[in-house]
Amino acid sequence: MAGRTNTPGQTxxxxxxxxxxxxxxxxxxxxxTEVATRSRLPVSTARRLIGELCAWGGLERLDDxxxxxxxxxxxxxxxxxxxxxxxxxALPFMHDLFQATQENIQLTVLEGTHALCIDKISSSKAVPTMTHIGGRLPLHATGVGKAILAFSDKELLRSVADAGLARMTPHTITQPGRLAAALAEVRKTGVAYCYEEMTLGAVSVAAPVLGMDGKVRAALGIVAHSRAAVDRLAPAVRAAALGIARWTG
Amino acid sequence: MAGRTNTPGQTxxxxxxxxxxxxxxxxxxxxxTEVATRSRLPVSTARRLIGELCAWGGLERLDDxxxxxxxxxxxxxxxxxxxxxxxxxALPFMHDLFQATQENIQLTVLEGTHALCIDKISSSKAVPTMTHIGGRLPLHATGVGKAILAFSDKELLRSVADAGLARMTPHTITQPGRLAAALAEVRKTGVAYCYEEMTLGAVSVAAPVLGMDGKVRAALGIVAHSRAAVDRLAPAVRAAALGIARWTG
Known part of the structure; x- marks a missing residue:
């Protein structure tokens, strides 16, 4: 993107x-320089705007x-x-799940065509994941993503499929037809599984948090080491997601 | 503030x-109208800027x-x-404290002359507090605030005292001399107590999280029902704060 400048008419x-x-x-x-490149602004403009954001407290300058x-x-x-x-x-339910499992607990919402992690609980004993609070996860390759996708409008699945189902591991579902079939199963059972489709060695199970209007508000998921673990945890995740829905409803 | 407009030279x-x-x-x-009043901007300017922030996703319009x-x-x-x-x-230590106590656990940092709550764990069983994540607490009237104040530069205490020690309850320390004496005790014991000085019926105990440089980075606190509870919990809070300091150091 370097060298291109922002639309002149931009405010x-x-x-x-x-x-x-x-x-x-x-x-x-x-x-x-990176800010100027990524924002396509002239360096002088980027410098001035960064200065204003620093003075306000929205950005901080590091020692380097x-x-x-x-x-x-x-x-x-x-x-x-x-x-x-x-x-x-969600927090009390997430705590209970964490206390009972000592695994990674994730709470996500839909943002655009990704699942945005808005909270997580983890421990040094849990399987390592790359999920950070504020981080985005692909909808087609995660338990929480599939839980959201299964209970959203068909247009979302189309957008996700049109953008291409990126292969994260050899187990990722990359064919739209197979993904649609998997989502139909999720709608039937109320839980979504992900077997090493995002990260090798990590499996997950998730359930949607539905609003009174039937729309999906969030998804709650557990990421664990083994398939046996998530199979066993599925009812707990589903119950916790239903509990959250009742509290927020 | 209504009627006054922003500095003309403001960018x-x-x-x-x-x-x-x-x-x-x-x-x-x-x-x-409220945004225009609070920002001292003309309504037309406020409307345009709100529109840009909404289009970007930084603000959302409610039904009302x-x-x-x-x-x-x-x-x-x-x-x-x-x-x-x-x-x-901090989260694993906060979880352990919550699991052991089922009381309100708060993590705060200094922002200006207030303690800013950056995380909390609570449950329906815990004593109700008005603390929200992102909310500010007075330094002189809370356990976490006193823990921060006791281990900060003397200038901070002076700023807080100069601003006036607001009386939140009949138990709030409102005399700078009494506050300084209480802080000396906090420095000696490593824990700060607050006995209904912020909210009637709520007592707290807190400990500072100190950096390698000896500067206070945060404060960890528990808010509970009774004086006996916080006296008993003080060693646990102090140990958890030391544990957090070791992890972040």
Whole structure:
């Protein structure tokens, strides 16, 4: 993208927001040049906007000259009510699941065509995952993703399939027809499994949190070591997801 | 503040950020007029900036016409590394404390002259508190606040005292001399108590999480029903805070 500059008619506000858009889980710290490249802004513009964001507290300068997201943005972001109510309702159930299993517990919501992790509980004993709070997971290759996909409009599945079902491991479902069949099974049983389709050595089971209107609000999942473990945990995950739905409903 | 408009020389970026600044724990949803009043922007300007923030996903429009913080800001805010690393290190210790006590567990950091709650664990059995994640607590009237204050520079105590020690309950320490004496005791014992100084019926005990440089990075606290409970829990809180410090150090 280097060398291209932003649309000339773009507003100053939009440019400022495009600086924030440069940062994500894969890029939590960026240099001025990286921000300019990723936002397609001239370096001078990027420098000025970064300066304003630092003065406000939205970005912080690191000792090595790079920038990262600051506390001000964290504080404002924590006001987002969709996560807030859901997380507060879900936390006791997530704790119970964690206490009973000592495995990774994940709470996700749909964002665009990904599952966004809004909370997780883990321990050093649990199977390592690359999931961070605020991180995105593919819908077709994770338990939580399939739980969301199975209970969403057909258009979402079409968008996901059109974008291409990326192969994460040899076990990833990459054919739309096979994925649709798997989702039909999820709708029937109320739980979604993922057998090493995202990460080798990690299996997961998840259940949707449905609203009063029948729409999927979130998905709760457990990531564990073995197929036997998730088979055994499926009823617990489903019960916890139903409990969360009742509290948030 | 109504009727006053923003500094004319203020940049567009600063105006956009001042719209975001309108939202806090006490004001999670605001109307256009309220945003204009709180940001001291003309209504037409506020409307345009809100529109840009909505299009970006930083704000969302509610059915009643008000606005609240959206998922985009939550996602970017979750990248703030100060909370991120601290929270990940603290969570297992917070879980253990919660499991052992079933009381409110709070993790806070210093922000300006307040303690900012960056995580909490609670249950329906625990004593009700008004603390929300992202919410601010007074330093002089809470266990976590005193733990931070006791291990911070003297300038912070002076700033807090100069701002006035607000009386939250009849038990709040409102004299700077008495507060300084209480903090000296906190430094000696390593734990800070708060006996109904913030909320009647709620007592707390907290311990600082100190960095390798001896500076206070955070405070971990338990809020419980009775004085006997917090006296008994003090060693557990202190041990957990030391454990978090070792992990983050």
């Amino acid at each position: 100053v506000s939009r440019r400022l927001l495009s600086v924030l858009d440069c940062f994500d889980v894969a890029h939590p710290a960026l240099s001025l 000259g790079r920038y990262r997201v600051g506390m001000r943005l964290w504080t404002i972001g924590s006001l987002a009510p969709r996560q807030r109510g859901l997380r507060e309702a | 567009v970026s600063r105006r956009l950020l001042s719209v975001l600044d309108c939202f806090d724990v006490a004001h999670p949803a605001l109307s256009l 016409g008000r606005y609240r913080v959206g998922m985009r800001l939550w996602t970017i805010g979750s990248l703030a590394p100060r909370q991120r690393g601290l929270r990940e290190a």
